[in-house]
Amino acid sequence: MTKYLDVRRDGGTATIVIDRPPANAVDPALIEEFLEVIPPLAGDPSVRCLVVRGTGRFFVAGADIAVMRDLSVANHVKMRRWVEVQRLLERAPKPVIAAMNGHALGGGAELSLACDLRILASSATIGFPETSLGLFPGAGGSQRLPRLLGPHRAKRLMIEGARLSAAEALDLGLVDVVADDDDFDRVVAGHAEDLAARPTTTIGLLKRIVEAGYDLPLDDALELEWQAVLELIGTQDAAEGLQAFLDKRPPRFTGR
């Protein structure tokens, strides 16, 4: 039983809804709930797309600043498990959507960087304001943002701590889709439905080799890719996708 997270199922999509008033700020209890909730969904073949979203005006406002006031190592060891939450999403063998219904700041923006598709509501803001608090994005942001935007733009965004508008974030490439507030749920559901219809096992393989191969010398990365191809050609989805094209019909992927 969780206090702050609710899991809602709709066909092949599972949505984790965060509700920790007033701003969905992150504390150790919320982190532990995520660590409890994600693994069963990541491992459930009937879950073909995972969505994380907030409630009200906030997606996630970042670390709970009142909690962060405890600058002890012990507290930060507990809070740093937020990085483990991100790794679970990043390594889930299925598409993961950050459905940012509201402000996505600090650790909230960091969480979104671990997801495969970032959708931001048009009135929401996103950014890494940690330096305004004397901190820096130390829950993955300082490492994932340069990989996304390049070192210069990432450093500037973190140094200045700007909260970007949805239009600015889209232009920068920090988010993939901006949806009008009053159309947000429909847009998220549409993307989730589309992604849930895609070959889950194939996507899991792809996520795995993109991450594992990224920092490898090219020859080693190509060998990693080849080993994944050998797994891929043994999947039912690969056979179904190819046959469906030849039959001139839509594929019916099962995720096997």
Ligand SMILES: CCCCCCCCCCCCC[C@H](O)CC(=O)SCCNC(=O)CCNC(=O)[C@H](O)C(C)(C)COP(=O)(O)OP(=O)(O)OC[C@H]1O[C@@H](n2cnc3c(N)ncnc32)[C@H](O)[C@@H]1OP(=O)(O)O
């Ligand atoms: C995420 C955990 C990772 C921990 C890793 C530990 C290892 C490494 C440690 C260092 C690394 C840091 C990790 C992480 O990157 C750190 C952070 O995330 S720091 C927090 C960053 N976020 C912010 O700075 C946002 C703060 N909020 C705001 O600026 C404003 O709320 C807003 C978004 C501009 C909206 O403003 P308003 O519309 O005016 O709304 P309010 O400000 O009145 O907010 C409403 C209500 O919510 C409370 N609140 C908002 N944000 C937080 C928050 N982050 N923590 C706690 N409380 C928050 C606000 O106080 C109001 O409360 P009320 O007054 O109504 O009781």
